[in-house]
Amino acid sequence: MTLVFFVGMSVTVFLTSLLSGVFGMAGGLILLWVLLLLMPVATAIAVHGLVQMVANGSRAWFSRSYVDRRILAILCAGLLAAVALLLLVDYRPTLVVVSISVGLMPILVWLPVKRLELDASRPWHAFICGIISGGLAIGVGVSGPIIDIFFIRTELDRRTVIATKAAVQFLTHGAKVIFYWDAALTLSSRDWIAVAAAAPIAVLGTGSGNIILHRMTDANFRVWTRWIVTAIGAVYFTRGVLQLV
Secondary structure, three states: OOHHHHHHHHHHHHHHHHHHHHHOOHHHHHHHHHHHHHOOHHHHHHHHHHHHHHHHHHHHHHOHHHOOHHHHHHHHHHHHHHHHHHHHHOOOOOHHHHHHHHHHHHHHHHOOHHHHOOOOOOHHHHHHHHHHHHHHHHHHOOOHHHHHHHHOOOOOOHHHHHHHHHHHHHHHHHHHHHHOHHHHOOOOHHHHHHHHHHHHHHHHHHHHHHHHHOOOOHHHHHHHHHHHHHHHHHHHHHHHHHHHO
16 A cells, blocks of 8 residues: 555545535545545445445534434335345446446436425435435445435425434445445455545544534535535546446
8 A cells, every 4th residue: 555545545535524524425426436446346335335434423423413313213214125125136336337327316406306395304205215325325335415305405404414314324334335245355454454544534524524514504505515416426427428438
């Protein structure tokens, strides 16, 4: 493990955790993109899950008083259903599928979700969100945008949105680490050192992002979330198309 790789990984984890601490998901999209450049798809998703478990877990802990535990429990039930289905079909990811799927996800944050009346505070909506987000987290590595459309139009304030999403994503990342555990075991000892070093850096970045979050207005939070995720999605989609070509 070169010094350049170690420093690069550390800086990437800090900045993406900072971004996630503010917007709840954008940082995870960037981190996965970097990991896909360095590792096989399944291994990248597993490593992404390990780092994001720490980042999301710390974010949920910092904002634990705002977590909506009722919504969290229902979402977890949906997550378990998704895991069971993917195990049943013996799913295996590919770079093209991951890149194009993640690239198309930002479309979701521009949907007229008020007309769809999606609301994570409604039990059935939360369960459906758990199934879809759990399937996407394991299938393509990320699920933030789909979770967002069930939260962004609710009456919950930004702190409750971030805290509850962080708790949900901590569990979904844990599920994908377990799902791809065999791929994670292919990491070298040097890779594990880099992952271990990234954990406290992720906490630091998340804590810094949490401070910025509390200084933002709800309106700015929602507008910036959409544009940042859309830009990241465009990069993913372009990469997926180039892989097909």
